[in-house]
Amino acid sequence: MGFEEMWSALLPVGRDPDGGGYHRFAWTPPELECRAWFLDEARRRDLDVERDRNGNLFAWWRPDGAAGRAVLTGSHLDSVPGGGAFDGPLGVVSALAAIDLMRERGVRVDRPVGVAVFAEEEGARFGVACLGSRLLTGAIDPSRARALRDGDGRTFADVLAAHDLDPDAIGRDDDLLGRVGCFVELHVEQGRALDEPVGAASAIVPHGRWRFDFTGEGNHAGTTRLADRRDPMLPFARMVLAAREAAERHDAVATVGKVDVTPGGVNAIPSSVAAWLDARGPSDDAVRRTVADVHEAARAAAASHGVAVELSEESYTEVVGFDTSLRDRLVAALGGVPVLPTGAGHDAGILSARLPTAMLFVRNPTGVSHAPAEHAETPDCLAGVEALAAVLTDLARG
Structure with missing residues (x-):
């Protein structure tokens, strides 16, 4: 054959x-x-x-x-x-x-x-x-x-x-x-x-994968005032935009291609969001700086919305x-x-x-x-x- x-x-x-x-x-x-x-x-x-x-x-x-x-x-x-x-x-x-x-x-x-x-x-x-x-x-x-x-x-x-x-x-x-x-x-x-x-x-x-975990407070989408919300989707959204901005600054590429929202209801404010970042670049320094910039943007956005964020490296290859x-x-x-x-x-x-x-x-x-x-x-x-x-x-x- x-x-x-x-x-x-x-x-x-x-x-x-x-x-x-x-x-x-x-x-x-x-x-x-x-x-x-x-x-x-x-x-x-x-x-x-x-x-x-x-x-x-x-x-x-x-x-x-x-x-x-x-x-x-x-x-x-x-x-x-x-x-x-x-x-x-x-x-x-x-x-x-x-x-x-x-x-x-x-x-x-x-x-x-x-x-x-x-x-x-x-x-x-x-x-x-x-x-x-x-x-x-x-x-x-x-x-x-x-x-x-x-x-x-x-x-x-x-x-x-x-x-x-x-x-x-x-x-x-x-x-x-x-x-x-x-x-x-x-x-x-x-x-x-x-x-x-x-x-x-x-x-x-060089290339790697990182996981961002945003933890907020689940609540009702219709009865919770905007000022009372701890919505993890907002710092997650900032993190996605920050990935593109950081990649452009450091001549790298960065992608957020996977996200897991809990509980995932249309009429519920999420309690947590897990997102995965793929970053690659011409040098180790370019990749590391890209990820560091994304992390800093995510931390700042999370703090402004009363949300916690944790970053973990899942794999990296020089x-x-x-x-x-x-x-x-x-x-x-x-x-x-x-x-x-x-x-x-x-x-x-x-x-x-x-x-x-x-x-x-x-x-x-x-x-x-x-x-x-x-x-x-x-x-x-x-x-x-x-x-x-x-x-x-x-x-x-x-």
Whole structure:
């Protein structure tokens, strides 16, 4: 089964029939169906299948004579709410198709080649992006991860246990990491910076997520005078505007894309508002100053309305410069391709703290990502498969 057939099989899973976006949250039925699809495809190719103790999936191609530390590729299968089709799955489908090409061409490899599917990359269910790779590399404390809750109040520990994983066993896995020599992730480009079918990544800019909790006093919308209100929606509104203003001052980007209002009644003044800020920028200083400015504006507005506000950092990743020698080797193997930075986080960025990593991008003509309009043309996707096969061939022979 080639790229196009695999892509067609995966495309309907978790798709909203009305809006066209995808809802594949970690360990929910659509994402579990994607996982089952991956395992079936791996077994159809006689790849050795492995699920690690953090819920990540791996499929290994180990031809006779292949030994040493593996070349790993792959991506993720979960999505943001209403996400696009390509973010994550393109890297997984392309990895399997690249191995098919290598086999069809009789490529002999000296090292094993693996395909990874990392769990909860988007953080859409438990709030921490790249959770599977963070656990694998030790970038998040297991006790914190176990206590993470989804929107229904279920803990990450409970969800793992429900899927035959031991919550007490999660965490850094030096044995598995020790079997991997490098990681190359193929991904759809998430902007309009790439004007050729395939490019390579230079770096991931600093980025993080912060939670603002505004606590006021719930009350009746019709009988409570304006002067008597402690309405948390007002400082929340100021915080949203402050995010845009601070981002402009510091040449960053800031987004408030998720909010939880309690109790959420049309005729009730909220008692609390939780809001999540995503901030990214060209430097650590730019991001930190942006968040500090937003926090200061939120505190001032909260105080003027008799509301309390608390800020907590849920995740943060400093600038990730991909391994230069590995990147240069990829570019050389492809005869020279554009090299560009990205403002999006990836598992490759988390893994870079423990082993050499690199990324390949496939052109996105719409420039849209995390939304239904995210797109890559089929010829460009096939060019991505060819590029990944060439890269894996080069790396697995060394």
